[in-house]
Amino acid sequence: MKMKAAVMVELGKSLEIQEVTLQEPNANEVLVKIAATGVCHSDLNALNDESTPLPTILGHEGAGIVEAVGPNVKGLKIGDKVALSWVPYCGTCEFCVTGAVHLCESAFGPMFNGTLLDGTSRLNKDGKTIYHNSLLSTFAEYAVVPELSCVKIPDEMPLTQASLIGCGVATGYxxxxxxxxxxxxxxxxxxxxxxxxxxxxxxxxxxxxxxxxxxxxxxxxxxxxxxxxxxxxxxxxxxxxxxxxxxxxxxxxxxxxxxxxxxxxxxxxxxxxxxxxxxxxxxxxxxxxxxxxxxxxxxxxxxxxxxxxFYGDTQPFRDFPVIARLYLDGKFNLDDLILNRIQLNDINEAFEAFHNDCCINVGRTVIEFPLENNFDNKRTIEFVTVENSFKRTDDTELVEA
The missing domain is CATH 3.40.50.720 (NAD(P)-binding Rossmann-like Domain)
Incomplete structure (x- = not known):
């Protein structure tokens, strides 16, 4: 499928808004329609980091709606609201089985290489590979991510606020x-x-x-x-x-x-x-x-x-829903963490603000994506790959954010 994304094409330079191709999710992956994504200082660090593979789509704080799932995905269904975690884990190593999933190392090799967990990318432009960031790449209209990066949240949770949970909020809490x-x-x-x-x-x-x-x-x-x-x-x-x-x-x-x-x-x-x-x-x-x-x-x-x-000793599937519920109960302030709401085309303004000492840094500028196209009762999504094409049509009715 074709989508709009902000692409890092050169070290330290402004991101370019491009139309790129996203392939379908593999067996243990999920396609998410991004509703909102925070612009974190870590994104600026990645923009200025010589080890960041090029070209890449940055962004690691996000929330959205599940649009498609791979055949092995059991815990999610089309229409679920999810907050995204940039640190998926294997579930079987010594750290995971003792509950310290934040110490699992399985994600870091692919993360540093700019791929998903299987070592490959779902992103390209005109057949040339584009790399992932933190296994998410949320500065785009859609993202294909590992199932273990998708944490289901309550239907009543607003997605702009939910987008903040996956990094700074969870780490501090x-x-x-x-x-x-x-x-x-x-x-x-x-x-x-x-x-x-x-x-x-x-x-x-x-x-x-x-x-x-x-x-x-x-x-x-x-x-x-x-x-x-x-x-x-x-x-x-x-x-x-x-x-x-x-x-x-x-x-x-x-x-x-x-x-x-x-x-x-x-x-x-x-x-x-x-x-x-x-x-x-x-x-x-x-x-x-x-x-x-x-x-x-x-x-x-x-x-x-x-x-x-690391990551505040967070266990995403334990902590993200708790934070969401605390917010909904009026006990956790996410509203005042939203400094600005912008569109993807304005993303470079958010990066420029990091260099302004007069700008407030307690919170996030959030990129919001229009979701109106997701509320049609019938939707068709097409993915184009080198080998074949994959089409999904469903009648799922989504809940408005």
Whole structure:
């Protein structure tokens, strides 16, 4: 089938809006009509990363409606609303069978190579391969993705809000609830109030923390943090962070610190401001050329835990529906994470905003796609491949987003 997509054709350059060809899903794959997709800073990183294969379609935060399924797909049907996870897992390795699906390595080889799980691409233009991004490539009208990237969500869940769940929202929420295991009545410090940090605040609030301290260098971000549940703030550029954290926690330090910055200095400050027996979670990605320095004297007597957390220890099929339900129940704020709503043709404006220090970065610009064509009672979708063509016609009536 032909579709419109934003294609990365050159390192660091603007994306090009092109008509590309998408092939049908293989046995364990799903065709999703993309309804909305967030523009994440990680997409900018990929745009500037020399290891990104070219050409590629970026985008890894998305939600939409199932349009077709491969013959081995059992858990989804045409018309289901889904939020997409960019980290599918194998389900059989040692990590998966013990519940730590976020540590499964099966997706990363294909992910780095720009393919789907079987090592091939479903995308091309005039017969030339186009690569996938994070096994999703949501900057397009449709995506063929692994079944294990599709998490069914309630029919009443709006898809623009749902599109945010799969990356920063789940990572921040999971960092507080699953990685740190924040306890009711505790004191929590969150470092870095961006797309992940603000959701770590929400996770800590939902977990029952009594005091949530937002730590950042931007006063605007600290003000925004209060809207999501922060009870106190520290401008780490102006104040002694360790002293302030201890002053706000009876001199002991906080019970939990969650560093979302990827800055080793922030992690060191988080460690110093956390009490004996406390937990420090580092969820941001460090520069591999940096060194993390912690005081060695009396280290064994502190009883502290320093933990790295990938994807907030998220289990998508457990956590995405929970977050959706919390939103629908008015307990999780996704609405205020939507900074702008744009069309695909305007995608480069969202990338340009990342370079503007005056722009708010607590949230996402979301690309929305029109879904009106999906509400016809009869629809025909055609896929064209080198070997053959595949046609599906169905009478499924979809629920409007």
């Amino acid at each position: 999971g960092a507080a609830v699953h990685a740190a295991k924040v306890t009711p009545g505790s004191t929590v410090a969150i470092f870095g109030i961006g797309g992940v940090g603000v959701n770590a605040i929400q996770g800590a609030r939902i977990a029952g923390a009594a005091k949530i301290i937002a730590c950042d260098v931007k006063e605007a971000n600290l003000e925004i943090a209060k809207k999501f549940g922060a009870t106190h703030t520290i401008n780490v550029a102006c104040e002694n962070t360790e002293e302030q954290l201890k002053a706000m926690s009876d001199g002991y330090g906080v019970h939990f610190s969650i560093d979302c910055t990827g800055n080793t200095i922030a992690t060191e400050n988080a460690w110093k401001g956390t009490r004996k027996g406390g937990t420090v979670v580092a969820v941001g990605a460090f520069n591999p050329n940096k060194t993390l320095n912690l005081p060695a004297g009396g280290f064994h007597r502190l009883g502290k835990v320093l933990k790295g957390s």
